[in-house]
Amino acid sequence: MTPELREQVRIAAFAAPATLFMLVMFAVPLGDVFLQSISTKTGAGFSLAAYAKILNTPLFTRVAYTTIEICIGSTIYAFILAYPIAYFLAKQPPARRSFCMILILVPFWTSSLVKSFAFTVILGHAGVVNDLLGAFDVGPVKMLYNRIGVTVGMSHFLIPFMVFPILANLLGQPPELAKAAAMMGAGKLRTFLRVTFPLSLPGVVAGALLVFILSLGFYIVPALLGSRHDVMLSQLVDFYAREILDWPMASAIAVVLTGVAVIAAVLLSQVRGGASILSKEAR
Amino acid sequence: MEQRASPWRIAVNASAVAILIFLILPSLIIIPISFGNANEIVFPPEGFSLILFRRFFNEPGWVESAWLSFRVALWATAIAVCLGVPAAYALARGRFPGKRVIALFLLSPIMIPHVVIALALFVYFFQIHLSDGMLRLICAHVVATLPFVIVTSHAGIRNIDPVLEQAATVMGAPRVLVLRRVTIPLLYPSIISGALFAFLISFDEIVISWFISKAGYTPLPVKMFSSIKWEVSPVLASISTMLTILSVVIAVIVVLILRKQSDREGAGRS
Numbered sequence: 104m105t106p107e108l109r110e111q112v113r114i115a116a117f118a119a120p121a122t123l124f125m126l127v128m129f130a131v132p133l134g135d136v137f138l139q140s141i142s143t144k145t146g147a148g149f150s151l152a153a154y155a156k157i158l159n160t161p162l163f164t165r166v167a168y169t170t171i172e173i174c175i176g177s178t179i180y181a182f183i184l185a186y187p188i189a190y191f192l193a194k195q196p197p198a199r200r201s202f203c204m205i206l207i208l209v210p211f212w213t214s215s216l217v218k219s220f221a222f223t224v225i226l227g228h229a230g231v232v233n234d235l236l237g238a239f240d241v242g243p244v245k246m247l248y249n250r251i252g253v254t255v256g257m258s259h260f261l262i263p264f265m266v267f268p269i270l271a272n273l274l275g276q277p278p279e280l281a282k283a284a285a286m287m288g289a290g291k292l293r294t295f296l297r298v299t300f301p302l303s304l305p306g307v308v309a310g311a312l313l314v315f316i317l318s319l320g321f322y323i324v325p326a327l328l329g330s331r332h333d334v335m336l337s338q339l340v341d342f343y344a345r346e347i348l349d350w351p352m353a354s355a356i357a358v359v360l361t362g363v364a365v366i367a368a369v370l371l372s373q374v375r376g377g378a379s380i381l382s383k384e385a386r
Numbered sequence: 387m388e389q390r391a392s393p394w395r396i397a398v399n400a401s402a403v404a405i406l407i408f409l410i411l412p413s414l415i416i417i418p419i420s421f422g423n424a425n426e427i428v429f430p431p432e433g434f435s436l437i438l439f440r441r442f443f444n445e446p447g448w449v450e451s452a453w454l455s456f457r458v459a460l461w462a463t464a465i466a467v468c469l470g471v472p473a474a475y476a477l478a479r480g481r482f483p484g485k486r487v488i489a490l491f492l493l494s495p496i497m498i499p500h501v502v503i504a505l506a507l508f509v510y511f512f513q514i515h516l517s518d519g520m521l522r523l524i525c526a527h528v529v530a531t532l533p534f535v536i537v538t539s540h541a542g543i544r545n546i547d548p549v550l551e552q553a554a555t556v557m558g559a560p561r562v563l564v565l566r567r568v569t570i571p572l573l574y575p576s577i578i579s580g581a582l583f584a585f586l587i588s589f590d591e592i593v594i595s596w597f598i599s600k601a602g603y604t605p606l607p608v609k610m611f612s613s614i615k616w617e618v619s620p621v622l623a624s625i626s627t628m629l630t631i632l633s634v635v636i637a638v639i640v641v642l643i644l645r646k647q648s649d650r651e652g653a654g655r656s
Contacts, residue, residue: 114480121473132506191402208637213413214590217626221412291394320499322593337501357502368497
């Protein structure tokens with residue numbers, strides 16, 4: 104063994120305990136879910152019955168459709184709300200930027216339960232928004248336990264995840280480009296539409312994919328702010344696993360969910376700047 | 387550059403400030419409600435009292451759940467740091483084959499929906515007869531927090547100039563000594579922010595705990611989830627306030643640590 108190789112083996116050994124733990128507590132259980140999904144209910148032999156069954160279950164197709172609808176909707180709203188913040192932050196001097204970052208980090212780190220609970224107060228029948236609307240003789244509008252509640256709650260949760268990649272992209276743009284556009288007579292709006300925004304698209308795509316992946320797995324927000332018409336796939340996994348006790352069915356749904364997330368993650372790793380979200384290896 | 391307030395600038399600033407208010411509003415609105423003297427959830431609250439906080443400490447179950455969550459988070463953080471920091475070191479400094487695969491594997495729990503991990507552990511714990519309520523939660527929370535510890539310490543190690551370690555090695559220090567006297571002291575800020583991050587993730591973790599927790603071992607988020615779903619107890623306002631304060635304190639500490647670190651780097655470059 105060459106000294107260089109021995110050195111590398113020694114360094115690699117530092118990763119061994121973590122890898123071993125994750126093999127036992129993560130890879131094996133996950134592999135087991137996959138096996139469950141292709142096994143028969145009695146446990147003998149392989150079958151794709153569970154997948155055939157979910158495709159023929161109206162409950163699954165309806166919930167899958169709802170999930171895609173909610174995820175795409177929240178991703179779009181999160182983008183619309185995150186971009187102005189990222190753009191604003193990119194223009195601020197560093198001191199004020201780190202103050203504003205706290206305003207983003209606090210909700211980012213606040214428990215999703217606390218946020219959902221707060222939204223029941225804000226969006227409720229006698230909540231803050233309806234009080235305000237009432238002052239203008241509008242409403243009350245039902246915003247809780249329906250699609251509005253779920254979309255507001257999820258977009259709110261996802262905004263910070265969209266801000267970070269867009270902000271990183273905007274801060275990485277050479278300021279000379281915008282200046283050059285201004286010198287050549289472009290107005291601020293035109294500079295934004297023709298220079299800054301197109302250049303920021305990799306950040307936008309990275310953020311959108313990340314947010315979409317995260318939104319697929321939402322459980323708390325639809326459970327607390329939605330109705331039975333807003334049930335998402337995560338809740339269906341819970342339903343089959345713990346109420347019907349149909350593990351192959353629950354596993355098949357989990358595998359589908361993971362598959363979609365993995366495809367989105369692979370796309371994310373292909374985007375410029377996206378790979379560094381997945382792993383810092385890209386640097 | 388001209389600093390005149392153009393319509394474009396006004397539009398950008400106004401919408402950004404409005405969205406920032408929307409972002410922070412849910413975290414803030416709970417605080418005044420929790421100090422209200424009514425035994426119901428109303429905004430704006432009437433009067434001032436600590437009645438909801440008193441109820442949190444007196445009603446059975448809440449303090450026990452919080453204490454359980456605290457212990458689980460402490461254990462999970464300690465284990466995640468002990469496993470994650472060395473792994474991050476190997477991934478940052480090593481050039482061994484299979485490194486990228488191991489990195490992808492160790493970080494993959496970030497990308498996989500928590501409900502899938504929850505189902506997997508729910509079935510797995512049943513199969514291996516792991517029935518200790520505490521141990522189930524700790525193992526699951528290490529899986530959920532480990533990737534974040536690795537990401538933070540990996541970034542930290544990347545920022546340490548390998549020349550410093552090489553210098554110590556050249557002067558004859560064995561690897562353990564180099565790690566203890568050079569690498570780890572330089573890495574403290576990243577380890578601390580990673581640990582705080584892990585603690586908060588574990589303390590707030592809900593979906594996995596909801597699947598695998600056993601009777602008598604109900605972590606605080608699971609108890610809160612049931613409470614919001616079934617009764618919406620006003621005590622939730624006082625718990626939410628305390629959790630928000632915890633998040634604010636941790637967020638501020640991490641921002642300060644990161645700022646100090648980038649200041650030091652900036653000073654090093656100039």
